[in-house]
């Protein structure tokens with residue numbers, strides 16, 4: 001039976017992190033609105049932004065709240081709150097900019113500092129593979145790094161759409177199959193309202 005429109009099986013929180021200019025906001029916009037803004041229409045994220053997107057998997061409808069954080073240090077505030085209740089974190093780098101790949105270590109440090117839930121699903125996304133001639137990080141190298149850090153890995157191009165939806169689908173499927181990381185809506189409904197984490201609908205003691 002097809003899922004009804006207002007009938008969410010669960011609400012999941014996904015966070016986008018990574019250096020400035022790697023394409024986090026563009027990735028989110030491509031996924032939610034299938035839009036790609038030209039260079040002169042894009043501005044740096046200040047603080048945090050988020051969008052909501054439905055995803056149906058196995059006839060069950062999930063509500064994804066996807067948080068897009070600022071890559072620039074000076075625009076980051078209340079960092080710990082971004083991570084609270086996240087079930088999935090996407091670490092984005094730019095395949096044509098080695099610095100953004102090297103900085104993944106620092107993003108992992110931040111993630112491990114603020115996200116105490118060891119089950120949170122992590123995915124590394126190498127963006128801008130349309131810039132093949134400018135590529136400086138090989139697929140193999142990034143795959144090895146992802147494997148060493150126990151994360152999922154996808155290369156994509158937000159510009160061409162290549163592997164954008166697939167990345168989110170893979171992440172969400174992994175979250176769904178990770179026990180204890182999320183609650184079905186009916187389970188959330190049984191938790192007294194005052195103790196619920198309203199923004200994420202996750203079990204309060206599972207918040208990061």
Ligand SMILES: Nc1nc2c(ncn2[C@@H]2O[C@H](COP(=O)(O)OP(=O)(O)OP(=O)(O)O)[C@@H](O)[C@H]2O)c(=O)[nH]1
Pocket residue numbers: 018019020021022023024025026027037038039040042043044045046069070071072127128129130131156157158159160
């Ligand atoms: N060629 C190419 N350019 C891209 C791609 N994705 C994003 N861009 C461009 O990269 C630039 C930065 O994109 P943003 O989405 O603003 O980057 P961000 O990571 O959100 O940056 P902050 O908000 O500062 O953290 C923009 O000019 C985008 O148009 C891609 O797949 N290919």
